[in-house]
Amino acid sequence: MDLTTIETLHPLEIKVLLALAQKDAPQTDSDLVQSTGLEPSQISMALGWLQTKSLVRLESETVIPIVSLTEVGFRYLQESSPPEWILRQIEEAHHRHVRLTVQALQTQSPFPPNALSRAIGLLKKEGSVQLAPGGSLEATGLPSSLCQQLRAVLQQLGESSRPLEAFPPAIQSLIKLYAVKRGNTNEPFRIEDRTIRAYLLTDQGRTLAEHVHAMPKEEVSQLTPEMLKDGSWRNYRFRKYTITLRPPRLAIGRRHPYREFLDVVKIKLISMGFQEMRGPLVETEFWNMDALFMPQFHPARAIHDVYFVKHPTHATSSPEPFLSRVAAVHEHGGETGSRGWRYRYDKSRAQRLILRSQGTAVSARTLASNPRIPGKYFSIARCFRYDQVDATHATDFFQVEGIVLGEDIHFRTLLGLLQLFATEMAQAQEIRVFPAYFPFTEPSVELHVRHPKLGWMELGGAGLFRPEVTIPLGVHVPVIAWGLGLDRMAMVALGIHDIRDLFTADLEAIRTMRGQFP
Amino acid sequence: MPTISFSHADLQTLLGRSASLPDIEAWLPLVKGELKDYLSSTGELRVELQDSNRPDLWCVEGIARQIRIALTNTPPVYPFWSTKGRIKRRVLVLPETESVRPYIAACGAVGYQVTEAGLTQLIQTQEKLAEIFGRKRQTVSIGIYRLSPLAFPLTYGLVKPTEVRFTPLGFSEKMTLEEILAVHPKGVEYGHILSGHEKFPLFWDKEGQILSFPPIINSRDIGEVRVGDTDLLLEVTGTDLRMVLLTLNILATNLADRGASIEPVDVVYPYATEVGTIVRTPFNIARPQRVRASEIERALGMALGTEAIEAALRSYGHHVKATRHTLSVTPPPYRDDLMHAVDVAEDVAISRGYDAFQPLMPTQFTVGALSQIEQLSDQIRTLMIGFGFQEIFSNILMARDELIERMRLTESEHEAVVEVANPLSLSYACLRSAILPCLLRVEATSPRAFYPHKLFEIGEVASPDPRAELGSETKTHLALLLASATANFSEIHAVLDVLLYYLLKTYRLEPIVHPSYLEGRVGQIVYEGQAIGVIGELHPEVLEAWQITMPIAAVELHCDKLISPA
Structure with a gap:
């Protein structure tokens, strides 16, 4: 048989099973209440479960009269029954040397007249009371078996109701005499038919009970520190769990998934020998554009392309000596060998404060701060674009950018670097490079890679900084400028279709967002 | 960056050969172009042009020209840059014009019967050049007219806002300049360019016929070009002489590529300009630039040799004179974007194709670090x-x-x-x-x-x-x-x-x-x-x-x- 059933048994079931196994005879609910000490409701619950599991069967159902106390009965039990009351009245009268007539008794009686007269009749009949001449009642001195029998029955039934047949025949008649009948509800006993069910273990139940019996240990659900301290855990069995249920949900401490992605990028760049550079969120037009050889009339510098700062509008000091050199380069090329943009450069405009619109501004500042040569730098810079916010445009976003300075820098090492980025950042083996245009680089390159999942995609742009950018900032070696567009890869990895969701304020979305990054 | 559209057929006509879509895609890197869209039903292509310094490429004629040069290795020869002798057509500039919109360039384009495609492209080019290159007409704006009704010399001068009346394009009644700025959609859109000026630019002919109110609107009578017209006058006004000249050069070259014969005009200034007081337009602004072959080789990381550099530049449209170590590079007159030797280097790279350069890993050791x-x-x-x-x-x-x-x-x-x-x-x-x-x-x-x-x-x-x-x-x-x-x-x-x-x-x-x-x-x-x-x-x-x-x-x-x- 399948003994694993044992493991699923509830402690109540085990108690009832073992109680039933103690006797070969069928047992009723009330037998089991007595033998287990459980509540009747617990017994019936356990019996129900055991029957469903075919461990217990209903052996018999018999209808028997059951006697119980009525409210009147309980009053008799606590105070006195009519015969007892009568005898006490007679005794008191006797002590006071008073004659007690039936009439006097009737006036004092708390009982209905018929109950009183029946009691007088029965007492007279058994001979414990007699009617003296003159109509007064007297005790004969004989003990009243009626009173004794009634008291005994009241006390027994006060504990619990019983089958009528449990009483001797003489008492049964007495009970019937004092039982509630139609038309007379003022009686101490009630006789009702009740179905008594008796249960027996099935063969399966008996076998199981033997096994349960063979397990001496009580089952518990939780191992406690006390059990471990006193070693009592050895006396217990530990209830087995249904381990296939879903666990409760946890909110854990966790990196933001998009930050996690940028962390991977950051670590990759450091591993390739890049040093982090930082720059201010609020920039001057000088560092954001002028130093990058974007002429002041450049279309991307209009009021509708960058965010201007309301107050203060201009930086307090001018970035000399760079300002004059950059001004010369814009106007006529300065010392760079360039012919320049050929316009009047407005130095005051250079100080105008804006929100950084491109990460290249950070590179420009690095070039001007005596960078290492050879040197590699990167920044993951928050930038701001003057765009209506929608599914593909964020108001502020991150640009991953950087520079490489060195004597060995030229167009082919630029292509080599891009190939490295393709494998490191996009696991792409194939790359395509196209001519591109940026105001600050020449030659300029657009990098397309074949991403293992996304297919051909644009990964970034790069180029060699124009001498008009590097020389005024004091750098006299070639410099690669590169920028990577990684948001699309991040969005695909995170299953996001709207760029705004990278910075969502919805905690549930943040908690559930996940992705696998290389 | 401009995105333009043109028909596949028009491109093939200008290329003088058939070209499949893959062909075109393979050639587009030559013009820093990216194919955005192709409508097979109409044969329309949409191409985005990246280079904001190459407005000559923002049109199908320019794209076709650059590809044609690469395919044939022969830059086209345009005779009109060096027209000698007296010419009869002149534009007289009045003195006070200098204070508002000082420069004008113009030329005739005759013998080309304007086709549907040609007109569409002409309008698109005009719009891209004026809007993007010309900064919303601020620095450059363009007018195109029927040439035959005009009586030369033409005059470019200033008038008071209520002094003259003419019928602007898109309207049927005569209006003063002031009314045009207040009522005409173009006046409303571009009027701010003239704000603060008491007098406005006007372009008229010997008979007093008004051609246009630059940079706002053409006259309906002469300034409306239709399919079938054969003789045109191209005119560009603006605040930057080089940009004005370059714009006219681009338009003239485009029409020449479509078969027009370009007839120069002498612009007579009462004030000095960078290129003199009588400017024959189209005017070749290109000047030779000397670069050392080593500079190019250094930038590209490849010992190409002077000859290979020269060949690459020629098949990209430059005029090159080479000695052993140096090259004198003159860009075509429709380009004004060579500022430094690195620009020449990029043209060499594009001409040879970026794929022709073997990537090389940077080898110098650097230490990575976080701030x-x-x-x-x-x-x-x-x-x-x-x-x-x-x-x-x-x-x-x-x-x-x-x-x-x-x-x-x-x-x-x-x-x-x-x-x-x-x-x-x-x-x-x-x-x-x-x-x-x-x-x-x-x-x-x-x-x-x-x-x-x-x-x-x-x-x-x-x-x-x-x-x-x-x-x-x-x-x-x-x-x-x-x-x-x-x-x-x-x-x-x-x-x-x-x-x-x-x-x-x-x-x-x-x-x-x-x-x-x-x-x-x-x-x-x-x-x-x-x-x-x-x-x-x-x-x-x-x-x-x-x-x-x-x-x-x-x-x-x-x-x-x-x-x-x-």
Whole structure:
């Protein structure tokens, strides 16, 4: 048989099973209440479960009269029954040397007249009371078996109701005499038919009970520190769990998934020998554009392309000596060998404060701060674009950018670097490079890679900084400028279709967002 | 960057050969073009041109020309740059014009019967050049007229706004210039270019016929070109002479490529210009540029040799004279973008094809490193995650109200924020000065996410400082927040305490009064005698302002101040 059933048994079931196994005879609910000490409701619950599991069967159902106390009965039990009351009245009268007539008794009686007269009749009949001449009642001195029998029955039934047949025949008649009948509800006993069910273990139940019996240990659900301290855990069995249920949900401490992605990028760049550079969120037009050889009339510098700062509008000091050199380069090329943009450069405009619109501004500042040569730098810079916010445009976003300075820098090492980025950042083996245009680089390159999942995609742009950018900032070696567009890869990895969701304020979305990054 | 459309057939006509779509895609790198769209039903192609310094490529004629040169290795020869002798057509410029829109260039284009495709392209080119290259007509605008009704010489001068009347394109009645600026759509759109001037530019002929009101609108009578017209006058006005000349050169070359014969015009100025007082247009602005072959080789990382460089430049349209080590490069007159030898180098690379260059790995050794503040940020993030806090990552442009009013602050000097002068939306009008408002935005959005909420964000803020060079300083802050039915000071204090313990910082708290927090439950975090942040239980009015119905205890910490000066 399948003994694993044992493991699923509830402690109540085990108690009832073992109680039933103690006797070969069928047992009723009330037998089991007595033998287990459980509540009747617990017994019936356990019996129900055991029957469903075919461990217990209903052996018999018999209808028997059951006697119980009525409210009147309980009053008799606590105070006195009519015969007892009568005898006490007679005794008191006797002590006071008073004659007690039936009439006097009737006036004092708390009982209905018929109950009183029946009691007088029965007492007279058994001979414990007699009617003296003159109509007064007297005790004969004989003990009243009626009173004794009634008291005994009241006390027994006060504990619990019983089958009528449990009483001797003489008492049964007495009970019937004092039982509630139609038309007379003022009686101490009630006789009702009740179905008594008796249960027996099935063969399966008996076998199981033997096994349960063979397990001496009580089952518990939780191992406690006390059990471990006193070693009592050895006396217990530990209830087995249904381990296939879903666990409760946890909110854990966790990196933001998009930050996690940028962390991977950051670590990759450091591993390739890049040093982090930082720059201010609020920039001057000088560092954001002028130093990058974007002429002041450049279309991307209009009021509708960058965010201007309301107050203060201009930086307090001018970035000399760079300002004059950059001004010369814009106007006529300065010392760079360039012919320049050929316009009047407005130095005051250079100080105008804006929100950084491109990460290249950070590179420009690095070039001007005596960078290492050879040197590699990167920044993951928050930038701001003057765009209506929608599914593909964020108001502020991150640009991953950087520079490489060195004597060995030229167009082919630029292509080599891009190939490295393709494998490191996009696991792409194939790359395509196209001519591109940026105001600050020449030659300029657009990098397309074949991403293992996304297919051909644009990964970034790069180029060699124009001498008009590097020389005024004091750098006299070639410099690669590169920028990577990684948001699309991040969005695909995170299953996001709207760029705004990278910075969502919805905690549930943040908690559930996940992705696998290389 | 302009995106233009043209028909596949027109491109093939201009190329003088058939070209499949893959052919075209393979050639587009020559013009830094990207095929955006191809409508097989109409044969229309949409191409984006990247190079903002090559307006000659913003048209199908220019694209076809560049490809044709590469395919045939022979730059086309245009005779009209060097027309000698007397010519009969002249434009007389009046003296005061210099103060408003000083330059004009013009030429005739005859013998080409305007086709449907040709007209569409002409209009598109005119629009792209004037809008993008000409900065919305500010520096350059273009007029095209029927040549035959015109009586030369033409005059370019200034008139008073109410002095003359003519019928502008798109209208049927005569209007004064003032009325045109007030009523005509183009007047409304471009009128600002002339604001502040008492007199406006006008272009008329010997008979007094008005050609146009530059840079606003042409006359309907002469300035409306139709399919079938054969003789045209092209005119460009503007504020930058080189740009005006270049624009006319591009238009003239385009029409020449379609079969027109270009007839120069002499522009006679009463004032000096960079190129003299009588300027025969189209005017060749290109000048030879000397570059050393070694410069090109150095930039490209390849010992190509002078001959290969010369060949590459020729098949890209340049006129080249080479000696052993140097090259004299003259770009075609429709280009004005060679500023430095690196521009020549790029043309060599494009001409040879980027694929012809073998990538080479940079080999010089460098050491990778994070900035000090980023290292500290990472350390803090690791600890915060260990405490069970979810990291938040926010946009940092916010509404003023989120940073000030909702935090129960009033804008005093030290609580000011960096505000954008030209916001697109009030929701993104200020740079955050603290991070806690970002976390509260998450709380306000997420009442249905199960509690407790333990959030943190570390990142940049702009902290206004009148003494700072930029009026503000970019700082790194940490904000953390606990939101739950039982969130309280001691719970968040425990987190702060253990955080600073592991950061090896000894701190103390000083009770302060802060409008964002409940009085008596807020403290200033002091480290080495400096206030480095605030900790407390948020004021119920702050929570109400954010419509948050959960108690919150929070910290805002200035991470930069934890870094000891080296």
